[in-house]
Amino acid sequence: xxxxxxxxxxxxxxxxxxxxxxxxxxxxxxxxxxxxxxxxxxxxxxxxxxxxxxxxxxxxxxxxxxxxxxxxxxxxxxxxxxxxxxxxxxxxxxxxxxxxxxxxxxxxxxxxxxxxxxxxxxxxxxxxxxxxxxxxxxxxxxxxxxxxxxxxxxxxxxxxxxxxxxxxxxxxxxxxxxxxxxxxxxxxxxxxxxxxxxxxxxxxxxxxxxxxxxxxxxxxxxxxxxxxxxxxxxxxxxxxxxxxxxxxxxx
Amino acid sequence: xxxxxxxxxxxxxxxxxxxxxxxxxxxxxxxxxxxxxxxxxxxxxxxxxxxxxxxxxxxxxxxxxxxxxxxxxxxxxxxxxxxxxxxxxxxxxxxxxxxxxxxxxxxxxxxxxxxxxxxxxxxxxxxxxxxxxxxxxxxxxxxxxxxxxxxxxxxxxxxxxxxxxxxxxxxxxxxxxxxxxxxxxxxxxxxxxxxxxxxxxxxxxxxxxxxxxxxxxxxxxxxxxxxxxxxxxxxxxxxxxxxxxxxxxxxxxxxxxxxxxxxxxxxxxxxxxxxxxxxxxxxxxxxxxxxxxxxxxxxxxxxxxxxxxxxxxxxxxxxxxxxxxxxxxxxxxxxxxxxxxxxxxxxxxxxxxxxxxxxxxxxxxxxxxxxxxxxxxxxxxxxxx
Amino acid sequence: xxxxxxxxxxxxxxxxxxxxxxxxxxxxxxxxxxxxxxxxxxxxxxxxxxxxxxxxxxxxxxxxxxxxxxxxxxxxxxxxxxxxxxxxxxxxxxxxxxxxxxxxxxxxxxxxxxxxxxxxxxxxxxxxxxxxxxxxxxxxxxxxxxxxxxxxxxxxxxxxxxxxxxxxxxxxxxxxxxxxxxxxxxxxxxxxxxxxxxxxxxxxxxxxxxxxxxxxxxxxxxxxxxxxxxxxxxxxxxxxxxxxxxxxxxxxxxxxxxxxxxxxxxxxxxxxxxxxxxxxxxxxxxxxxxxxxxxxxxxxxxxxxxxxxxxxxxxxxxxxxxxxxxxxxxxxxxxxxxxxxx
Numbered sequence: 015x016x017x018x019x020x021x022x023x024x025x026x027x028x029x030x031x032x033x034x035x036x037x038x039x040x041x042x043x044x045x046x047x048x049x050x051x052x053x054x055x056x057x058x059x060x061x062x063x064x065x066x067x068x069x070x071x072x073x074x075x076x077x078x079x080x081x082x083x084x085x086x087x088x089x090x091x092x093x094x095x096x097x098x099x100x101x102x103x104x105x106x107x108x109x110x111x112x113x114x115x116x117x118x119x120x121x122x123x124x125x126x127x128x129x130x131x132x133x134x135x136x137x138x139x140x141x142x143x144x145x146x147x148x149x150x151x152x153x154x155x156x157x158x159x160x161x162x163x164x165x166x167x168x169x170x171x172x173x174x175x176x177x178x179x180x181x182x183x184x185x186x187x188x189x190x191x192x193x194x195x196x197x198x199x200x201x202x203x204x205x206x207x208x209x210x211x212x213x214x215x216x217x218x219x220x221x222x223x224x225x226x227x228x229x230x231x232x233x234x235x236x237x238x239x240x241x242x243x244x245x246x247x248x249x250x251x252x253x254x255x256x257x258x259x260x261x262x263x264x265x
Numbered sequence: 266x267x268x269x270x271x272x273x274x275x276x277x278x279x280x281x282x283x284x285x286x287x288x289x290x291x292x293x294x295x296x297x298x299x300x301x302x303x304x305x306x307x308x309x310x311x312x313x314x315x316x317x318x319x320x321x322x323x324x325x326x327x328x329x330x331x332x333x334x335x336x337x338x339x340x341x342x343x344x345x346x347x348x349x350x351x352x353x354x355x356x357x358x359x360x361x362x363x364x365x366x367x368x369x370x371x372x373x374x375x376x377x378x379x380x381x382x383x384x385x386x387x388x389x390x391x392x393x394x395x396x397x398x399x400x401x402x403x404x405x406x407x408x409x410x411x412x413x414x415x416x417x418x419x420x421x422x423x424x425x426x427x428x429x430x431x432x433x434x435x436x437x438x439x440x441x442x443x444x445x446x447x448x449x450x451x452x453x454x455x456x457x458x459x460x461x462x463x464x465x466x467x468x469x470x471x472x473x474x475x476x477x478x479x480x481x482x483x484x485x486x487x488x489x490x491x492x493x494x495x496x497x498x499x500x501x502x503x504x505x506x507x508x509x510x511x512x513x514x515x516x517x518x519x520x521x522x523x524x525x526x527x528x529x530x531x532x533x534x535x536x537x538x539x540x541x542x543x544x545x546x547x548x549x550x551x552x553x554x555x556x557x558x559x560x561x562x563x564x565x566x567x568x569x570x571x572x573x574x575x576x577x578x579x580x581x582x583x584x585x586x587x588x589x590x591x592x593x594x595x596x597x598x599x600x601x602x603x604x605x606x607x608x609x610x611x612x613x614x615x616x617x618x619x620x621x622x623x624x625x626x627x628x629x630x631x632x633x634x635x636x637x638x639x640x641x642x643x644x645x646x647x648x649x650x
Numbered sequence: 651x652x653x654x655x656x657x658x659x660x661x662x663x664x665x666x667x668x669x670x671x672x673x674x675x676x677x678x679x680x681x682x683x684x685x686x687x688x689x690x691x692x693x694x695x696x697x698x699x700x701x702x703x704x705x706x707x708x709x710x711x712x713x714x715x716x717x718x719x720x721x722x723x724x725x726x727x728x729x730x731x732x733x734x735x736x737x738x739x740x741x742x743x744x745x746x747x748x749x750x751x752x753x754x755x756x757x758x759x760x761x762x763x764x765x766x767x768x769x770x771x772x773x774x775x776x777x778x779x780x781x782x783x784x785x786x787x788x789x790x791x792x793x794x795x796x797x798x799x800x801x802x803x804x805x806x807x808x809x810x811x812x813x814x815x816x817x818x819x820x821x822x823x824x825x826x827x828x829x830x831x832x833x834x835x836x837x838x839x840x841x842x843x844x845x846x847x848x849x850x851x852x853x854x855x856x857x858x859x860x861x862x863x864x865x866x867x868x869x870x871x872x873x874x875x876x877x878x879x880x881x882x883x884x885x886x887x888x889x890x891x892x893x894x895x896x897x898x899x900x901x902x903x904x905x906x907x908x909x910x911x912x913x914x915x916x917x918x919x920x921x922x923x924x925x926x927x928x929x930x931x932x933x934x935x936x937x938x939x940x941x942x943x944x945x946x947x948x949x950x951x952x953x954x955x956x957x958x959x960x961x962x963x964x965x966x967x968x969x970x971x972x973x974x975x976x977x978x979x980x981x982x983x984x985x986x987x988x989x990x991x992x
Contacts, residue, residue: 064488090490102488104481107474115478116489118471124492127499129472134272136471175489327781374973377980381685381780382931385923386976392920393969401962529916533788540785593800601800604792611786612774 017042017214018063018183023072025058025238032058033069034238040183045205045215047225050235051258056218059235060187063216064096065089076183087124095176096185101168103175105161109152112160113143113174120179146178150204166197170204177208184208186217190224202227226250234258275465278547282461286454290447298559301446306558308453309514312460314538314550316507319467321536322545324500325480327384329532330371330391334364334505336398336527338512340405343412343522350422351435353444353452353517357510364509365502372501376494379483391532398524411523437517449518456514460507461551467503468547476500508535530600537607543617552618557603564602567595656832657949663838663907665945666845667693670900671922672929672937673852674893680869680932681889684772685780687787690919691794692894695763696756696901697910698798701807703752707733707745747812749906756902757895764894768887791915799912806909811837816906837906844903848896849938855892856934865889869932924972930985940983944968 020038024031032055040046050056061067062074065086074081081089090096095116104112117139122128133140147153150170155163160171169189176184189205190198198221205228209215219225225232225246232249234242236258242249249255285292286308293299298307313335320326338360345356375386398406406412416434423430437444444452467473475496478486483493516522525531534557542553572588572595579587594602614621671693678686710729718726733741744751771790775783810816815836820829856862864885901910908914925944929936950956951967963970975982 085492086487087490087492090488096488098488102482102485104478104485106481107477111474111477114471115474115486115491118475119490122471124490125495127472129467129470131471132272132466132469133471133474134469139471175485179490321781325781327784329784374977377976381784382927382976384685384781384784385927386972388920389924389969389972393966396965397962400965529920530792533792536785536788593797598796598800600792601796604789604796607789607792608771608786611782611789612771615778615782 015042016040017077018216019073019075020059020062021073021075023059023062023069023074025055025062025067025069031238033062036072036235036238036240038233038240038243040214040216041231042182042214043212044230045209045217045228047217047219047229047232048235049219049222049225049232054235055238056235057187058238060185060216060218063089063185064094090119090179091124093179093182094185095179095181095183097169097172097176097187097189099187099191101165101172103160103168103171105159107160108157109147109160109163109171110140110143110156112171113146113178114139116175117142117178142178143174146174149177150174166193166200169193169201173204173208177211177213181213184213184215186215186219188219189217190219190221198224275469279458279462279465282548283458286458287451289450289454296559298562301450303558303562304450305453305514305518306562307555308450308457309511309518310535310538310554310558311457311551312453312514313508313511313535314542314554315457315460315464316504316511317535317539318504318544318546318550319464319476319507320500320504321539322550323468323473323476323480324497326376326379326497326501327536328375328387328501328504329384329529329536330375330387330389330394331504331508331535332527332529332531333371333391333394334368334508335512335515335531335535336394336522336524337367338364338509339516339522339526340398340412340512341509342513342516343414343520344405346414346420346435346437346516346520347418348421350420350426351428351430351437352422353437353439353513355422356437356517357456357513360509360513360516361506362509364512365506368502368505368508369498372498372505376498376501379497388529388532391527392529395524395527395529398527406522406524408524411521413521437520444517453514453518456510457551460510461547464547472496472499533607534603537603537610540615540617541606541610543619546617546619549617549619556618560602561599564595564599567592656834657953658946659832659834659838660952661946661949662942663841663945664948665942666842667900667904667918667941668922668925668945669938669941670845670848671897671918672925672941673849673934674897675922675926676929676932676934676937677852677865677889677893679926680934681865682768682772682776682886684775684783685787686772686893687784687919688767688791688794689787689893689897690915690917690922691791692760692763692897692915693901693904693918694795694798694910694912694915696760696898697905697914698802698901699756699759699898700749700752700809700902700905701802701910703755704745704748704809707731707741707748707751709733711735749809749811749902752902753899756898760895760898761891763898764891765887767894768890772890773883773886791919795912795915802912804912806911808909809905811840811906815840841903841907845900848899852892852896853934861885861888869934921968924968926982928972928975928982930982933982933984936982936984944971947971 016039018038018040020036023033023036025033036055036059048056048059058067062069063076063081065081065084065088068082076089076092076094079092081092081094104115107115114133114136118128118136121139144153144156147156150173152167152170152174155167160168163171186205190201193201202224205215205217209228217225217228229246232244232246233240234249234252234255241258242252242255244252289304289307290299290301293304298304313331317328317331320328341363342353342356342360345359349355371387371390375383375390378386399408414434416430416432420435439448439452442448467476475491478491479493479497479500486493512522512526515526538553538557539550540553541556542551543549572591573584576584576587576591592598594605610617671689674692675686675689678684678689708731710731713728713730714725715728716725720726731741731745733744735741737744767790771786775786818833818835819839820833856866868882868885921944922941925940926937928944929938929940947967948964951964956963
């Protein structure tokens with residue numbers, strides 16, 4: 015069953031056609047990669063999922079609800095979490111606070127003046143956050159200040175912040191950008207483990223190694239249109255993709 | 266950092282705080298601050314600063330217009346004295362409500378922008394309120410003269426309860442206890458303790474955590490399913506209510522209200538108190554308020570003769586020169602000291618006195634650590650407060 | 651026409667002052683990324699350059715004339731400005747023209763003050779938060795105005811305009827209206843012309859010089875310009891100095907309209923910030939346009955006809971406009987996307 019459905023989406027910036035009649039179906043429980051050369055419209059498309067951009071025409075629905083015209087926090091409350099290219103974390107709070115905040119958001123909704131409890135009274139939330147840090151190997155750093163982490167740890171912390179919300183859909187924008195090979199492989203393993211929890215993932219990625227080791231399905235975007243959509247092994251041999259993406263070089 | 270419950274240490278903190286407030290008259294006697302007028306100011310501006318800190322310290326929104334809420338609180342309280350009763354309780358309740366409503370209105374508009382836009386908007390609103398209070402709202406504010414009590418005021422509730430003040434100008438009293446002098450201080454002090462307690466609760470609560478998140482990263486908050494604006498607005502209104510209460514208390518201890526209370530200098534002063542003590546810390550703002558009010562009191566009292574006496578050990582020409590330079594900063598020149606202090610704190614000690622204290626404590630600890638390495642096991646990082 | 655024109659003219663001179671301060675604020679903000687709460691103080695310092703100049707020019711030599719006595723029987727004091735004894739009639743002329751002559755003093759003084767401020771203080775705040783920039787410049791503004799107060803006292807010090815332009819001109823007659831319909835003080839016309847020239851020069855400077863090009867590029871995209879390897883630091887100092895001079899000479903020339911006192915800077919600063927917000931943060935054209943617009947609006951709101959319908963409107967009109975603009979056009983009249991969005 016398709017959980018995220020993008021239909022006939024068009025977006026123009028002045029004279030530039032950034033998205034040209036894009037159609038995309040993301041099946042529940044799969045890892046769906048969106049690849050394409052620079053300027054193909056990947057980020058524009060992603061921004062249409064999360065309330066940052068409004069397409070000129072077309073529809074974006076998640077679990078049969080439209081994602082258009084609602085705010086980012088409302089989209090998150092529907093069950094969509096997002097990982098950024100540069101990790102967005104609460105840099106001057108501790109790791110465990112960083113993870114507790116999304117957990118509160120999941121439980122209490124977008125706004126609640128919960129001022130009479132102390133954070134320490136919230137044992138369930140705290141346990142949940144600590145479990146998540148444990149899963150991502152950050153438990154021993156739980157009381158450190160997040161801004162002092164290494165870039166790789168920040169990325170893992172951001173993942174923990176998303177996963178603690180049990181999202182139905184996780185959007186990842188170049189999750190291995192700027193990482194060394196060893197870190198990249200660790201991240202791939204991590205994402206593979208996550209995908210086993212039956213979380214649907216949409217990954218935007220440059221790195222072919224990452225894409226082919228992770229994705230169940232790949233959509234190739236070029237000049238604002240989807241030129242191919244298939245399982246990884248078929249994408250490798252697709253002549254159109256090679257033409258658009260690598261100028262004819264063999265993958 | 267805050268997620269580890271420090272319930273026990275919080276109770277100790279509150280008890281120590283209450284003990285200091287209770288023993289204020291004795292405790293501050295040696296530094297010449299043991300008299301009620303000044304102690305009342307400590308308590309009232311402490312409340313103001315605690316409230317401001319919930320906004321600025323937690324959410325990072327820098328308001329330059331909080332004096333407006335103080336002024337509104339004062340006007341409301343004096344009007345309540347005039348119309349309803351000389352009992353401070355209705356006056357304070359209405360002052361808090363008025364401060365809250367007014368801050369809701371101003372906050373709702375100002376919070377549409379953040380960063381410097383927000384600061385400028387709040388400054389503009391406060392200046393507008395000040396202009397209005399001085400000019401067209403004179404029927405309500407009594408303009409330049411300031412709003413005062415009159416013997417002929419209706420005081421409906423007092424009349425209904427058969428309270429008659431006779432042919433004198435009444436003063437606020439709490440069920441017969443006159444609220445000038447020490448009783449007035451203890452009344453303000455009790456409310457200061459209550460406000461401090463509320464502040465601890467907010468700091469330790471999930472709500473407080475969200476306010477810190479507003480300061481830290483609004484973008485992440487939005488993509489985490491949290492609506493940032495109501496959080497920031499809630500903090501703004503809470504601080505507006507604290508300011509209303511402080512304004513009301515100013516009227517309780519001295520029942521008149523003037524527009525100058527709403528001027529931008531007054532707004533700047535509360536910012537200074539908060540950062541001087543240490544914004545974002547529990548105790549810092551109260552300490553900052555006390556320090557500013559104390560030095561304001563001391564410095565304003567200086568005059569040329571006192572200065573000449575102070576520098577009498579210098580040879581004559583030098584004595585006059587020193588007195589002249591010092592004279593720039595005291596008496597009429599107190600504001601110069603205030604401005605200079607402002608710059609010094611922001612440049613050299615942006616974390617305020619609390620940060621300074623921690624630095625000194627840490628320095629001391631490191632020294633003892635190197636003396637005895639066996640102690641290093643318990644060299645835990647200094648607590649946030 | 652004969653109702654509106656005088657109001658427009660009345661609003662223009664105040665608008666010109668707002669525009670000149672707002673121009674400097676925008677320049678500093680756009681290039682250096684610093685919010686300068688001490689900018690009003692620079693305007694005030696400029697005004698006190700005029701006060702100082704007049705005091706210096708007016709220094710008098712006192713001689714006693716024993717041949718004449720006053721009504722109290724003491725010898726008559728004869729006071730002659732030194733400048734007259736040195737330069738004769740030209741000296742008296744200088745004294746009469748002390749306000750425009752002060753520009754000679756104000757330009758170097760304000761440049762020095764501006765450069766010193768940037769080098770000594772502002773520079774260290776480029777990488778601090780906006781809140782800290784606001785706080786430190788706010789503290790500086792208080793310090794500057796208190797120093798001025800301790801030297802010049804708290805009372806306004808009137809500065810006369812030169813005789814030849816101290817009267818009023820009947821502009822209405824020039825336009826073929828009845829005499830007396832539009833009477834406009836001549837100094838205000840001088841101020842308007844002066845502001846026009848200053849604004850035009852600043853724009854020409856930014857438009858036609860290489861330096862100006864870099865500054866404009868910096869306002870559009872600070873990071874990229876920094877990456878181009880252009881020596882930004884020195885440019886920043888010059889921009890700040892320029893903005894200080896503009897604010898200062900605006901203050902000098904405003905003294906015959908408003909007698910300077912130590913807190914005039916703060917009064918103008920708050921309104922100039924509103925002007926910047928209305929015009930659109932980072933837009934120089936917006937700052938100038940909004941300055942004049944709000945000056946004129948304020949002038950209309952001060953009309954008795956308006957005040958009887960909406961009492962007090964003259965006190966708050968500018969703020970009201972700012973609120974409405976922010977509600978319907980959050981970026982201001984000419985603000986660009988991406989400037990100060992966070």
